[in-house]
Structures are given as structure tokens and as C-alpha cells.
Amino acid sequence: MQELRDLAKKLLLDKQVNAILGYEWDRRGARPAFITEAGDCDRLVFDHRCVQNLAAYLSPRRANIAQLGRLAVVIKACDARAVAGLIRENQLKREDLVLIGVRCGGVVVNPSDSEQLNAENIAPRCVGCEQREPTLADHLVGETQSAPVGKANRDLRLSEIEKLNPEERLSLWTSLLSQCTRCYACRQVCPMCFCERCIADKTQPAWIESSPHSRGNFSWHLTRALHLAGRCVDCGECERACPAGIPLGLLNHKVARIVASRYGYAVSDDPSRETPIGSYRLDDEQEFIA
């Protein structure tokens, strides 16, 4: 932790950046912090409770943050994939940012969760995560971490759902999605949802019905998952932010598995890598087209 604070202090004192975007303690665990004074750098922390994806603050639409000028951002491996996504899609310039990578051995689901990370409380998305440290970072801090171990198994949950018959699946999803109040927290917290005007906000024509009933919710969540196809960085923020507790990560994980199996694509923190939707190959499989 001292390593992180010293580095932040140095970056601010050398005027390499105007602000550090990192984490600090709060009475409910960790929360995002903007540090502009070198004297405040001792507030910076990082451990398994720092679950938030700070890349969500980097969208150019957030004018109040853009005003701060050059930023240094504390990123985990999954956050680095989001930064890479924003660079890939021309929302950011790599040279405008200093990236402080932190080695990560998995996080809990909520920042207020236990001080101990164990197989019970680790976030399901961290189980099976193979990236201990971001490769995109300028600086790398923290101790070497071992691969996270956990009991949750999203692939198992997916195959359980896949085993149901279509009618059961439809009523399962209708029922899960009927909890949605369309607060759009999932969209606001998502680092990759940066459209100036979202299709869900358009009223003429209203492609996605805005009232929170099953029909509109179904359309919204399927569209959301599709718009994130090959772009979702699996940071789990949508699911964490959802006040209705809808397992949104399952939809994203399903789509990630589809693009992995069809196009051999895994989301990476290499900004030069093309995404599967938006690129194509002449010999793509087309077994479903008559």
C-alpha cells in the first residue's frame, strides 16, 4: 500500500498528473477517491474490497472529470480491459493517462464485504480469472498474488439454464427481468456504455419501451447484452449496481462464451485487438443461414 502512496505522491509532485483516481476507505468498505494534493496520498488504499471499476469515470462524457486534466488511475486487470476498450473505440488517448496497475488476487462482491477474502465471498467472476496484473499499465504495484479460488461457478449455472427447455428458460428470464425497475444503474456504471444518447432513451421511435414491464425489460436487457458483445470486460459492475439483484453478469457471460466459441475471441487489454462485432471474416460459420 505504501508503494502505491509513494508513487501517487511522486506523480503529483512531479506534476505528471493533476489528480489520482484511486480508492480510499469509507465506513462501508472502499470507495473511489479523487486525490489532487500530494498530502492526501496517504488516503489511497487497495485490497480485495476495491471492487469498483474506475474506468467508468474516464468516459469523455463526464465533463466534470475531464476538467481535472491529466489523470492517473488505479486499475486492476479487469479495469485495464475497460481502459483498453475505451482507447480501442477512440474515447480516450493512451498518452492522456497514467495507469497505475495493481496486482489483484480477486475481489469480493460488495465493497462492504468481509475483511478476509475467501472461497465463499469471492466474486464469481474472479473465479477462473487468469489475469493477475494488467499489461497495459505504466506502473505496477502490490505484492504478487496467487490465482483466486472460489466455490461459485458461473459456467455450471449457465449449463443449468441451458438444460431447461425453451419455455422454462423464457419464464425464468421473464421472471428475473420483471424485477427490473429500469433505473439504468447497469448502464450508468458500465465503463463501456458511453453512448451520448442511448437507444433506450429514444422515444421517436421508441425501440425499447421505457416503462418497467416485462416486455420492455426483456428488450432492454437482451439489447444491452448484445451491445456489449465482445466488449464486456467482465468487471461485474452492472450486477453489483443492480438494486433488484438481477444476475446480469450471466447474460454477459453467456455472450462472452458465444463470441469465444464462434470467433475464438477473449476480451483483452490490448487496444489494437479488433472486437468480434464490427469485424468479420469471409469464412465465418453460417450453419444457421439457409
Add this chain to the structure above:
Amino acid sequence: MSDLFEPNIVAFVCNWCTYTGADLAGTSRLTMAPNVRIIRLPCTGRIDTLFILKAFERGADGVIVSGCHPADCHYTAGNYHARRRFAVFRELMEFAGIDPQRVTFSWVSASEGGKWAEVVNNATEQVRRLGPFQKYPSPAAHAGEIACKS
């Protein structure tokens, strides 16, 4: 009146190949099922997955998506992009519980009037077998009314 179920099917077709192909089927006086309503778009690349969802929302029992064969796209690559998009959409749709048999994808060129008639007849037969699509989520389907099975 027969009590045979007559499905409503919406076809999203590209202007350059399938629409012209469907026109050819008409001018060639081919007989085909009258259940399909055609919506003409510039290219399969213009067909958003939301069009398909919207068709189901508004009561369609089935959807056909059709455009130029690979390498024939008027805009060079629209159908290649569409192919990827629909491949992912189709699998996600299946995961969400919409029977993929309700959505037919095909390539029909401007000279394939006969193939279009075949696509229309097959899709109509297939959707007729599946029956009306009443299960698509409706505004009435709220938490309390649907037993969560998991």
C-alpha cells in the same frame, strides 16, 4: 374457414437481392404462403436485432431475415457484419428462451425467386407447427404472476 393456425410472419429483406428476388417470385407467378409481410431495408447490415424483438413484441409469430449471398453485398461487407451479429443474437435468443426456429435466416439473390418461395413456405410451415407465439413477455407478465422456476 379452416381452423388451421395462420401465423403472422415478418420478413426483413435487403433491397438489392432478396427484395428483387421476392419480386421475381411474384412476377414468375410462383405460389407461396400469404403469411409473410415484407419490410424492405437497404441491406442486411441495416437490420438491427431490435427489429426482430419489436416484431415479436407487436405480435409476430415468426421472422425471416434475408439478404445477399456472401460476396454479393451491394455495400461490400454489410452481410458479413450482419452474419456475425445474427449469429450471436440467435444464440443469446435461444438462451433467453425464444425458440430459434421462429427466426429464419437465409441468403436469397435477385435471381432466386424459387428459393424465396421455398423460404417463405418452409418458414410458414415451421412457425405453424410451433403455434402462436403467446409466451413472448407481455406487460401483464409481472413478478407475481409468473412462478420463478429457479
